[in-house]
């Protein structure tokens with residue numbers, strides 16, 4: 001039993017520190033005491049952010065992770081979206097994470113992508129997480145500090161949506177090498193991307209670029225690209241901010257089905273391969 005678990009247990013809690021009550025003090029103490037494992041081996045850390053919810057940030061995170069893994073890298077995903085975790089489901093993982101002497105062990109997907117998410121620690125995956133910001137933030141810190149990530153070339157962080165204080169704390173808690181902003185082609189995109197961009201700038205984290213999700217739907221009969229959400233302004237926005245457009249993903253029912261079935265690793269589409277090319281070039285490991 002590690003130091004953290006024993007503190008929790010001493011407080012009559014069996015949640016290994018991932019609880020909403022009682023162990024907050026232990027969580028705070030824990031930050032400074034436990035040996036930091038992750039940083040020793042994790043080479044590049046990339047945050048996937050979105051200025052607002054529901055734009056497909058988790059699907060983009062999973063797709064980037066799968067494509068990167070296929071290029072032969074060791075890959076991990078830290079699901080920092082504590083109140084809406086969807087990464088384990090996309091990979092069909094329902095095991096509970098376990099603790100070892102060294103720390104919490106991440107779960108592995110069929111292709112060895114390492115995953116840590118609050119859903120791997122809850123008794124039931126549909127238990128809602130109704131914790132306040134500071135507790136959510138301390139859990140994210142633990143996912144970085146106390147998880148035995150081992151040797152990871154690229155760690156993708158599925159950030160909480162929006163630009164709230166929780167997102168700020170994640171920026172502060174994890175040494176990000178860069179962020180990718182995910183958007184959809186809608187009217188408010190300019191403002192939303194700018195907010196995410198400004199947040200990263202304030203925190204001195206490089207913005208690697210923008211990915212536009214749900215850019216279009218391909219007509220199954222004639223291959224025409226239909227712009228369901230209107231015209232894209234992503235090129236102008238990126239040019240205005242001096243950042244790259246890293247890729248565009250269409251609305252693809254096969255992607256939705258695969259993510260619902262936990263089979264995202266089976267998808268062999270290369271929508272975001274340009275984003276990986278850029279990442280490899282910009283963030284050499």
Ligand SMILES: Nc1ncnc2c1ncn2[C@@H]1O[C@H](COP(=O)(O)OP(=O)(O)OP(=O)(O)O)[C@@H](O)[C@H]1O
Nearest residue numbers: 053054055056057058059084161250251252256259
């Ligand atoms: N390009 C796409 N094609 C088809 N389905 C998609 C696409 N992008 C996202 N979806 C579907 O939309 C739903 C929401 O996606 P996802 O969970 O990735 O959004 P999110 O931005 O992470 O949400 P939140 O902000 O609430 O965390 C999922 O069911 C996902 O499969």
